[in-house]
Amino acid sequence: MGLGILGAGRAGTALARAAQSAGIPVRIAASRPPRALRLHLAQYAPRATAVEAAEIADAPGGHPDDSPAGSGIRPLVVLMVPQEDMDAVDPEWVRGTVLVDATNRWSDEPLPGWLAEALRQGRSSSEALAARFPGAAVVKGLNHISHWDLDTAGRAAGTERRALGVAGDDDGAVRQVADLTRRLGFDPVVLPGLAAGRSLEPGGPVFNQPLSAEGLRRALGLPDA
Numbered sequence: 001m002g003l004g005i006l007g008a009g010r011a012g013t014a015l016a017r018a019a020q021s022a023g024i025p026v027r028i029a030a031s032r033p034p035r036a037l038r039l040h041l042a043q044y045a046p047r048a049t050a051v052e053a054a055e056i057a058d059a060p061g062g063h064p065d066d067s068p069a070g071s072g073i074r075p076l077v078v079l080m081v082p083q084e085d086m087d088a089v090d091p092e093w094v095r096g097t098v099l100v101d102a103t104n105r106w107s108d109e110p111l112p113g114w115l116a117e118a119l120r121q122g123r124s125s126s127e128a129l130a131a132r133f134p135g136a137a138v139v140k141g142l143n144h145i146s147h148w149d150l151d152t153a154g155r156a157a158g159t160e161r162r163a164l165g166v167a168g169d170d171d172g173a174v175r176q177v178a179d180l181t182r183r184l185g186f187d188p189v190v191l192p193g194l195a196a197g198r199s200l201e202p203g204g205p206v207f208n209q210p211l212s213a214e215g216l217r218r219a220l221g222l223p224d225a
């Protein structure tokens, strides 16, 4: 199954390189149309295919309607668009997908009203996104690592594997994101539900911390595997 990436900036192109090193075909979209992305991708993610954002769910492996019957496998799309631009992401683009929320809020980032209000009420950004994108199974993941490390840490030889948290309420979607995380070269640590993904956000105990699976579980107060 391939991967769709919404956002072709620092994080999106780093993920594209990591995925393609792992043999995963990538389609990627930005706010610019595909033609305008060509030079950018030639430099930062040369093997990724630029598509319109509205076509991001048509990642290799199929459109939602084309998933192998009964497999339960849904197209995987990783959201790497700044939270301040989230109003411009059409929920229809990601209907039927497993949507990985890899976003974080920069400290002073202005947010759309619905997102600011949800955070003010104590919800995690992923819970707010799940309400915004009701046709997608939202899973928090791939967010608490810098684009530098996303690019290389999963392939570093001779070092302890770094762990990345995966938080969601849909078991099948969580399995797909855990599998993606593993294929990228990281150890997935599954958290108990989407709301728990808040502990992976900036200011939390594991943000940008290079931890093993055991270290990540300990830092999050999770039981041993």
Ligand SMILES: NC(=O)c1ccc[n+]([C@@H]2O[C@H](COP(=O)([O-])OP(=O)(O)OC[C@H]3O[C@@H](n4cnc5c(N)ncnc54)[C@H](OP(=O)(O)O)[C@@H]3O)[C@@H](O)[C@H]2O)c1
Pocket (backbone or CB within 6 Å): 006, 007, 008, 009, 010, 011, 012, 029, 030, 031, 032, 053, 079, 080, 081, 082, 083, 085, 088, 089, 102, 103, 104, 105, 106, 142, 143, 144, 145, 146, 147, 148
């Ligand atoms: N940078 C990191 O180390 C890192 C690591 C993990 C997670 N994250 C999170 O990932 C998100 C993106 O960060 P970044 O550093 O990659 O930002 P960035 O370099 O500014 O890139 C943002 C990308 O989003 C695209 N975009 C904006 N609105 C869009 C829309 N409506 N539809 C499709 N694409 C859209 C932009 O398109 P154009 O190129 O056409 O402008 C650009 O390619 C943030 O929430 C960040 O917290 C970042």
